[in-house]
Amino acid sequence: ADLVISNWDGYMAPDIAEQFKAATGLEIEVVNHATNEEVMGKLMASGGKGYDVVFVSSPFAEILNGQGLAEPIDKAAVPNLDNLYPEATTLAYDPGNTFSVPYTWGSTGLCYRSDLVEGTPDSWLNLLQPVDALKGKTTMLATDRWLMAAGELAKGFSVNEKDPARLEEVKTLLIEAKKTLLAYDDTTFYSKLVSGEASLVHAWDGWCNYGIGENKDIKFVVPKEGSDLWIDTIVVLKSSEKKDAAMKFINFILDAKNHAWAAQNILYKVPNKAAMESLDKALSEQYPNMAMAPADLVKYELLRDLGTAQKDYSRIVSEIKAAN
Amino acid sequence: MSFNATRPTLLAAPGVAWLVALMVVPCLLVLSYAFFERGVWGGVEYTFTLENFARVADPLYAKIFLNSARIALTATVVAILIAYPAAYAISRAPRMSQPILLFFAVLPFWSNYLIRTYAWIVLLNREGLINNLLRSLGYTGEPLSMLYTESAVITGLVYNYLPFVILAIYSTLSRLNPELMEASRDLGAGPVRTFLRVTLPLTLPGVAAGGVFVFVLSIGNFVTPALLGGGRFQMVGNLVYDQFLTANDWPFGAALGAALILTMIVLLLLQARATAHASGERKGEAAQ
Amino acid sequence: MNATLSSKLPGRIVLLLVFGFLYLPIAVLVLLSFNASGLPTSWSGFSTRWYGALLSNTDILRAAGNTFIVAVFATVISTVLGTLLALGMETRRRKSNGLEALAFAPMVIPDIVLAVALLTFFSRLGLTMGLHTIVISHVIFDLAFVCSVVRARLKHFDFSIVEASRDLGASGWTTFWRVTFPVLLPSIVAGALLAFTLSVDEFIIAFFTAGAGRSSITLPMQIYSMIRFGITPEVNALATIVMGVSATALLISQWLNRQQQVP
Amino acid sequence: MNASSNPILRIEGVGKAFGPVTAVDDVTLDIRENEFFALLGPSGCGKTTLLRMLAGFESPNAGRILLEGKDISPLPPEKRPLNLMFQSYALFPHMTVRQNLSYGLEMERLARTEIHRRVDETMATTDLTQFADRKPEQLSGGQKQRVALARALVKRPKVLLLDEPLGALDKKLREKMQLELKRMQNEVGITFIIVTHDQEEALVMADRMAILKDGRLLQVGAPEDVYERPADRFVANFIGVMNFIDGKVGVDGLFAAEGLQVKASGNAGSATLAVRPENIVIGPPGDLPVSGAIVDIAYHGLDRVLHVKTTASATPLQVRIPASGAGNWKIGDALSLKIDPARCRLFQ
């Protein structure tokens, strides 16, 4: 194959290879990774060998770049960059899309069963200090950064907070919250809502949409304290020997029609103006968070690489997990 | 057997070579990262430091280790208690059907860990099959919270590693001379004491091997605690995993890993000694 | 053999209970393969759509094929090496702590350490990775497990039959095949089943040591990568088929075996 | 000698088959209290199987076993007040000699010091003291056999079943052990049932003995009875050495074969005369009624056996003479012999 691309399973059109071949005559091979972490580990251990293009979330793209593994984006080869919302070209981790191109974006908030939760939850504290009826019926995302973010947002801190005293406060809050939690879950939380096992869960917007698709009573809300802004990006690896083809591939993805596929089929917002505008209105009626304006979205703070402060995060998360 | 003193060495050579070339060398390479600093963007900064080992000494990690060891140990004990009678029954079945029974004991594990674990979630959750069954049997109380508890984690671990213990114990039971048990009965020991004093010591190597499997696989497991324990319990393997992948702190991961490997190997050597002693294994030189 | 000492009944009850425990989640798993909805954890009606979907999902089928190839090769190699290592260790005059530690190490090294180590190592060697590197890597821990099972059996092995064989003119090699191996067979089979089962289900090491292409994706890699968007009952359908086919194949071969032995 | 007449063990019509193989066939036998009973028979005749049924390891297909009048079939082996010494030893490989011996006493929950004392005593009488801390695999064949014997002896059960207990021991040690067994019979009052291939052992030690063949009981009686008055040709041939001469009993009540006539009480018709080698008297040619020639001489330590060819039988007759008187004879010599009618048996 001309290109090896690693992405999450089901995150692109299944026939992407045929379409791309029809359009460019180039062959691609799509492989899957389960998590950002795994593919990052693999890229770092191997120096990126074997892969041409990878899909990773923004902090990881930042790391790839920091490690010198990311190839600069050849703007001239990717004219479809023009399709992006302006907000998507000035993102703090990579202003001007120099080494990464955003693929999907969204927020993190609360996903809940409106028929089982009284009123509309509007604060992170609804999750972290639930009313009695919700005790034992909430879940939180398990990954370090999102787990911490919920506490940081509730306290009004930055999601990239580095001040040890503040982090200590967050820790206390989260350890307390653990007592009322059904589980930490970042893979099946929406099906817990569907089955009624949980009533209020910490969720990514797009993933909440899968629950909404199964049960209309499920709703998504971004608490008043705000959310983080997450972005899944496309990065070309420096070690790639097929950089031209890789740029062609990015350009192909950014084509309005192709990029719209992601929004339509995986129910994640895409930062592609042309694509979003081509969507059926019915979609945003069924899944209201699809309609969130880019301007509102980018108000949320991006997760950034923490550098050496990561040590404090991993220790705090370990303490939370070990607490009982 | 001294008729060819070099034979044992020759027999062990391919396996030893494989392990040295493909495990020891690569692992030493990675574990040596423990002596260096984490780079700004993760990775390794080749500046010598002992800080990572200092961090390992943090009591937090000892606490996590002890806690997950407790969970793993419970799973190990439970698995042995279930596996032993099963292995015993298989070894007493007609010779022809023994391989079939063994095969059916492992067959479930040729599916996938994740979907097996999901199946347990379906069984155990508050809206799950067992609770529904209870309800249809007329149970009206609060649904039982069986999932996301330590017991659920232990159940999952026992379930997934049970066949390994059955296999290990079966392998020592399969050709045990039945006259030894008869001799014990004859000398006045009932079935229980015969089991404790003769059968068990003679099959202890198998029990120990099986126990080691459950323990090391459990303590290194992270899917089961995440799914059945709702992520509220952490196993040691997870800690190392997180350093390499989530925290992107390879040097600390290497230090934790090295500490973990060393501790476990020392424990295992002690355990092997104890087993050898209790099962009256022949002494090295005398047997030759 | 004798009714005074061993009644068959308790054994049957034990087997019934243990197999009940082993197959209870499997029954659920199979049931879910006929689940109309795609959710892995709740039931919403009967359907065979996932079987249809599976048959057209070449990715899953290829991954299943790869897993089988990896597991078979890793099992064969590790069973041979592990058994020989066990024999070597148990016939040695002196126990060596270094050797013991070496044999334990693959079991206690956290998967991720081994995975990272192997990938780093293979890339430094400039090795092209693929199914073969997964096999090589799986053999590392598989052989430790096989060795452990076989050694347990060897602790009370009567080596005089090995001597008898040598005495009757058999070389070490022939003795192994004709005497040691058949007598150890139950434990070797146990070790091989263990290795196969471990390999079939192993994820992280396979992920790291696989090549970059589709051609070396194994089933666990495929299934784990589906987590983010939900694992569909296709996987349950696949597991159902795998177990069904294996069980049927075994039962048929046993039946043929018995037919052959009757006349 | 030590036998009183109340049976401690009664075996009633007991049978056992392994699939198509009938190992024990309708055996009925009483063992008297405190007697020393020997079980003899060719290899594979069912001796071990019979003992295993008594000990409770095989359940009979037929018949029942009564101990002191009570049917012990429902009792598991550990509840039966008898012990078996296994033909294949069945030593616990993970225990030292001392531990092997202590095991059975620990099961009786005896005090430690008592166990120690009895084990020490038994090890001393079986010459095992110096091996107390060895594992079975570090012992020689005969040492292992003694451990197996000692392990059964130390229990001092009512009935002790010994399956070939002294076969791996040399003559001296065997004699020492025989004395020990006899001593225990007398002092401790144990009833012994012993399987042995050593006829001398059976003849010397047993109060009574039984001969089994193909799972069936052929004869039960005191050793002298069996030796002197074997029930049939098989027993006659099995115990000791016997010369058989085929011939006919005439109407005159005389047994006759080619060149030989012996007074014998029997019915007229074809018959076999059985005579033991020590009951043939030899002399110089012509002195005695039957003439023959020496075809072979075997040295048996304390005496010689001459193989003498006569016209009376196809196989040479064996004649046993003291070694001291053997110097005179050599292969090829002619001689004459005489059979004492009082010391031979007729099978018809």
Place this chain on the structure above:
Amino acid sequence: MNASSNPILRIEGVGKAFGPVTAVDDVTLDIRENEFFALLGPSGCGKTTLLRMLAGFESPNAGRILLEGKDISPLPPEKRPLNLMFQSYALFPHMTVRQNLSYGLEMERLARTEIHRRVDETMATTDLTQFADRKPEQLSGGQKQRVALARALVKRPKVLLLDEPLGALDKKLREKMQLELKRMQNEVGITFIIVTHDQEEALVMADRMAILKDGRLLQVGAPEDVYERPADRFVANFIGVMNFIDGKVGVDGLFAAEGLQVKASGNAGSATLAVRPENIVIGPPGDLPVSGAIVDIAYHGLDRVLHVKTTASATPLQVRIPASGAGNWKIGDALSLKIDPARCRLFQ
């Protein structure tokens, strides 16, 4: 008898220790081609260890072993043209009797039909034909032993090492097997080294025999030599039955003990007189020089052993008399006896 004089096997200063235990101690011994050599000694004296060194399973700590003049130390067991029958049988548990027997021949890559023929033949001579398809666990003790024997025999090696080959067999079968071994010695020309506890077996079958004790060789010689002229007190006592009378040799060259005098050539000083039970003649009280009284009578089948208390020794003397002449004597009877000076030995 069949022994020619060139040694096929030369054992030179061989020794073997298991840790602190010396099992074989500086043994030097020549085995001649085609001879039947018996190894005797008390339990644990090192017989099995010696055979295992010959077969190549233990390497000597000292000395060397030459087969036909060549040092075989470097040869692994399968390259040595000798075979060992294991005392513990070591049958292959997963093979039938036929397979156990065929195994060794298959190793020689003989033709199938040839293997079949020889296995059938050997099974027939060892009475195993009917068990051809059984597994060892389905056999009785004696049947297993015969399989072990047959498995070694069927190979027809140059030298056959048999460790207690007939111990589990009854007398008749043992005699049959003895004949078979002798036949193979003569017809096939095999050299046999056999360990046995059965003295009669050794005396009857062996061309020469060796007595081991505590790993050391005490005497090597023809059976008559060893029996009649034991090298020391231990051998005298070990082989056969021997009465020992402690006394003194006077300056007159006469051995004297309380109430007894025997002409004996020896140095003056304390000495022990050894005399076999069959070499003591008895008569009515007063007839013969030494007087005594019967304290016990043992029945040994073909003869009786009287235990006679005399003033000459603390332990009663054993006197063997033919059973036919025994009816006259009973316990308590007084008698007189005489020791033939030509048939006793003096140990000083």
